[in-house]
Amino acid sequence: MGIDKEKGLLTDADELRRQAEERLLLKAEERHSSWSEEAPPRLIHELEVQRVELEIQNAEFRQTRDGLETALEKYTDLYDFAPVGYLTLDRRGTIAAVNLTGAGLLGKERSRLIGRRFGLFVEETERLAFSNFLDTVFASRGKEVCEISLASEKDNQLYVQIEAMADASGKECRIALIDINERRRAEDALTEKRRELEELNISLEARIARAVDELRQKDQMLVLQDRLAVMGEMINNIAHQWRQPLNTLGLLIQQLPLFYGSPEFSREFLEKNTTQVMQLVQHMSRTIDSFRNFFRSDKQAVTFDVNRVIAQTVLLIEKSFADQQIGIVLQAEGDPMVSGYPNEYAQVLLNILMNARDALVAHKVADARICVHSFAKGDTAIVTITDYAGGIANEIMDRIFEPYFTTKGPDKGTGIGLFMSKTIIEKNMGGRLTVRNTGSGAEFRIEV
DSSP states (O other): OOOOOOGTTTTOOOHHHHHHHHHHHHTTTTTTOOOTTTTTTTHHHHHHHHHHHHHHHHHHHHHHHHHHHHHHHHHHHHHHHHHEEEEEEEOOEEEEEHHHHHHHEEEHGGGGGTTTTHHHHHHHHHHHHHHHOOOOOOOOOOOOEEEEEOOOOOSSSSEEEEEEEEESSSSSEEEEEEEEHHHHHHHHHHHHHHHHHHHHHHHHHHHHHHHHHHHHHHHHHHHHHHHHHHHHHHHHHHHHHEEEHHHHHHHHHHHHHHTTTTTOOOOHHHHHHHHHHHHHHHHHHHHHHHHHHHHHHHOEEEEEEEHHHHHHHHHHHHHHHHHTTOOOEEESSOEEEEOOHHHHHHHHHHHHHHHHHHHHHTOTTTTTTTEEEEETTEEEEEEEEEEOOOOHHHHHHHHTSSTTSSOOOOOTSSOOOOHHHIIIIIISSEEEEEEESSSSSSEEEEEE
């Protein structure tokens, strides 16, 4: 007799014998011998020892059984009430065991599931896929994962994730059913939101494209308006340039019929008047050429004399400025040269000069004047244009070069003249256009 030592359930034979001998010694004094004189004392003693050994073994067996029953109860609780459905399937997919959670997912009592094919609870359109999945599980002997929808008597579908692995014998597999309905609903909601966002993006792109197109059209209209305003200024300047020559021309022409027939009317008189008339006509023609060249776009960059461009620009406006009692003072130091677009540079000068004129007129400055100072600093040609109109308010100083910003009325300015000027100098010619307040006015500084 004795207990298997490898199983670790009972003590070894020697220990069991020792315990039995101790118990017999304790009971020897209390026990009255009823043995027959013929019975061998040694045999009786051996039987008593074996009886005590059996009592000890029975006690240990009961203790082991109680421990196993307690562990079984714990395992059963963990298995039955786990938050995940557990099932055991054979190779045919027949349910051999299932916990309470699994039975709840399948919508049947546990007793009615044993012996039934799991595939019957799979959505009909996915049964073939599940059958192939089960074959893969038994073939691979590793953990396999898939997602299926279970057949439901209700309208709502139940999506589950299956994790399965065959046992060591290869006759059964253990599978875990995980309810992924919430995740699938979240994924579906996310997909729907993504679709809505894509539609919204498409709609926004179309709306942005329309808005950009509208803004581009408005920009083009404003640029055209600004150009028309500049052309209006130029026409006004032409009128100022032509007024005096036209008056003189009219007087010369009127002299001809007055002196005709008189002794003073000679060939010499006629040739003199004709010469003066032609000089005036040529002067007016040159004026037209100057204005026409001013608006001509430069095709490519060239090196030009800054002072010459300043003089040509001032020549176009000095008459109209003089009529408004505004003087222009030129201070040229050296011969600064610039590589770029002379007509665009002239337009920048014109924009700044007209802004200076408007500031002087708005503030009704007595002895109004504008100082244009040109000089070179190293390889940089610098031109400063300073008015004496009191300067620019600090709160709008940072917005002077913003597009569409203007302190004039809507009928007097578009707010893009200075913005275009800064763009021409900094982007087209690689220079800088800045503004600051001096003690008596605003100073624009062009560096190229």
